């Protein structure tokens with residue numbers, strides 16, 4: 509089957525990051541930190557942040573860390589994402605921190621904590637990722 513969709517996007521393009529509007533402030537193999545000023549467009553009809561936005565943040569932060577650790581050996585892809593929403597948020601700046609739980613030959617598990625400006629946990633997630641070899 510043919511497709512007009514490009515197989516890969518340029519390194520700097522990330523539509524989800526652009527839509528959500530978050531910023532990576534630390535990106536190492538051991539820790540990733542994101543800051544996110546909640547934009548109106550991610551609030552659902554009750555006025556609180558849509559759960560899917562937390563899932564996407566968790567996915568983005570964990571994937572960045574896992575990719576940094578796997579490095580030149582290839583790429584990583586997420587294979588599961590479990591995110592719990594603990595406290596409703598309407599506005600403000602959230603902090604997202606991802607750290608590794610396990611990093612193996614074939615898979616990685618990362619956990620992510622999302623906190624508000626008062627350091628209260630508003631969401632927490634775990635992402636399992638597959639390490640894919642370049643060859």
Ligand SMILES: CC(C)(COP(=O)(O)OP(=O)(O)OC[C@H]1O[C@@H](n2cnc3c(N)ncnc32)[C@H](O)[C@@H]1OP(=O)(O)O)[C@@H](O)C(=O)NCCC(=O)NCCSC(=O)Cc1ccccc1
Nearest residue numbers: 552553554556557558559560561592593594595596597630
């Ligand atoms: C309320 C509960 C689910 C359970 O709370 P518990 O485990 O029993 O814990 P606790 O009692 O300690 O309260 C903790 C805090 O919870 C709040 N709060 C508690 N009770 C009420 C209440 N009666 N009414 C209002 N708020 C209440 C309050 O801030 C409280 O803090 P405080 O004590 O004031 O300092 C909480 O975990 C929560 O809101 N999670 C986030 C959910 C979320 O944001 N989901 C994503 C968006 S939905 C989506 O995307 C799907 C969708 C799409 C489109 C359209 C429609 C839907």
